[in-house]
Amino acid sequence: MEDMHQSSSVLTNPLIPGSFTRVLIELRWGDMDAYGHVNNVTQLRVLEEARVRAFGSPTAARDAANTEVPGAGRVVLGSGLPDVLGRASADTDLLVLSHKIEYREPIPYREGPVAVDCVISAVSAVSMTVGYVIAEPDGARAYTVAETEVVFVDTASGRARRIRDHEREELEAAVTAPVRLRHV
Numbered sequence: 001m002e003d004m005h006q007s008s009s010v011l012t013n014p015l016i017p018g019s020f021t022r023v024l025i026e027l028r029w030g031d032m033d034a035y036g037h038v039n040n041v042t043q044l045r046v047l048e049e050a051r052v053r054a055f056g057s058p059t060a061a062r063d064a065a066n067t068e069v070p071g072a073g074r075v076v077l078g079s080g081l082p083d084v085l086g087r088a089s090a091d092t093d094l095l096v097l098s099h100k101i102e103y104r105e106p107i108p109y110r111e112g113p114v115a116v117d118c119v120i121s122a123v124s125a126v127s128m129t130v131g132y133v134i135a136e137p138d139g140a141r142a143y144t145v146a147e148t149e150v151v152f153v154d155t156a157s158g159r160a161r162r163i164r165d166h167e168r169e170e171l172e173a174a175v176t177a178p179v180r181l182r183h184v
Helices: 040-055 084-088 165-174
Strands: 021-026 076-078 092-103 113-123 127-135 142-154
Touching: 021 040, 040 084, 040 092, 040 113, 040 127, 040 142, 084 092, 084 165, 113 165
Parallel strands: none
Antiparallel strands: 021 076, 021 113, 092 142, 113 127, 127 142
8 A cells, every 4th residue: 555645744743843754553442551541551562563654664574465455554644754674674673772751641542543753863873763752643732752762783693783874874864853852
């Protein structure tokens, strides 16, 4: 299924000053906890799903074939991010080094998706930092702000590998201001 792209000028998020990529993620009834809102651990899974949809599957070289079922698949809006992770998957594992996450407001369960707005905020020799804001699709309310550092690892050796020049060029072209985490 082809991604649906819109101009980033129609997307708004007060916590992201520049352009970003928006991924719409449907919540499931089982994502709720005993307090009636989306569980904090589930929110990390929502971020993971958004990262895979925005950047391409880190296991794309061995994933099942896309069946392109109408109405299914990823919904990605905005500026779009390079498919570096999917293309590197043949010889590279992409491992999470760290997460920073701030739960600003509980996410209530409801029908319809939440928006996960994603940016690349930094690229180093062996890693990249992805910033996220989980928000209402209209940008009116931000629930969670987070960052994930992802390390590129050589599959054969199991060791961190340098980001290749062509990967670095694509990633650095997409770098924008980081999400605004509160450092309390």
